[in-house]
Amino acid sequence: MKTYFVDSFTNEKFKGNPAAVCLPDTELDAESMQNIATEIGFSETAFIKQxxxxTYSIRFFSPKTEIPLCGHATLASSKILFSTTALNSIKFINCDNVELNIEKEANKIKMQFxxxxxxxxxxxxKLLDALGISETVEKRYSPNNKIILLEIESAKELANLNPDFTALINSHTGINGVLVTAVSDxxxxxxxxxxxxxxxxxxxDPVTGGIQxxxxxxxxxxxxxxxLNAYQSSQRTGTMSTELxxxxVYILGEAVIVLEGEFIL
Known part of the structure; x- marks a missing residue:
């Protein structure tokens, strides 16, 4: 199975968010895709099939479970198709039958979500304590994504957060994640x-597009x-532009291919 590694939301190798893009020649069941994603170990692995x-189907798997929507793996998949075919636009259909329309725009890729x-x-x-947050500006929840949104006062505080992940995962159930954000400095x-x-x-997650x-x-x-211009202040860092x-929402970003090979099934 043709497989690529792509660093998304960056124009530099070893920055941004790495995603694997797999192009299976035959149908793979969900268990096989999950095993492959777990073996690769990136935050997401995308499986695309024409x-x-x-028009392509696209499915996303973290090392633990299938994810309905993923921005950086969509960007990575688009980068591969734009680099290996003559396409100028792509329509992805995810597991929930949501259509994701993708276009080239100069040196960037424009994704419609x-x-x-x-x-x-x-x-x-105890969730705030696990994150190391003493005060919040706003606390919100995205039911579609099952993600908690916390706004805090300082971008510097955000960059310096060092969560206790054992305490964090034990602090809440029934959610997919916690997004912490702050106005830029x-x-x-x-x-x-x-x-x-x-x-x-x-x-x-080093750089996250789906939360946009x-x-x-x-x-x-x-x-x-x-x-808007967004900056993800993870260790690898990443940037993107968005338009509502x-x-x-349109998400614009760059990506760099870092590996091309074959996964032996």
Missing amino acids: IKNN PVYDTEQTEVPQ NENFDFHYRYFWPWAGTNE TFLTKYWAIKLNKTK LQDK
Whole structure:
């Protein structure tokens, strides 16, 4: 099975978020895809298969479970198809039959994702303690993603968070992850964020695109602007631009191919 490793949301190798992209020649069952994703060990592995013309099915697996939507693995899959075919646009269909429309835009890849709302929520104090957060500006929840959103005051505090992941995973059940965000202290960006998801994937996702389905709208309302620049202040770091248009969010990013090979099934 043709397999690629791609660093997403960066133009530098060994930065951004690594994803595996697999192109199976035959149908794989979910157990096989999960085993492959667990073996590779990246936060997500994407499996893409052509349906017709520029339309492809896409499925995402973390080392632990199938994920309905993943931004950086969609970007990685798009990079592979744009690099190995003559396509200028792609339509991916995920496991929930959500259509993801992708286009080339100069040296970047433009992805269209749905927009989801968030709602006010309360979180256990032990979750905040596990993250090392003493005060929050806002606490919200995305039901579609099963992700808690916490806004804190300082981008510097965000970058310095060092969670106790054993305590974190024991502090809550029934969620996929916790997103912590803060307004940027850098004029080149509007907001910073980090994403912790030991419940469904790895301890921390290096760069996360899928959360822009609700995070872009959150900051667009707060900052009263529809075009935003985001910085993920993980150890590997990553950047992207987003644009909110009613019920759609556009995510623009770059990606670098770092490995091409074959997975022996």
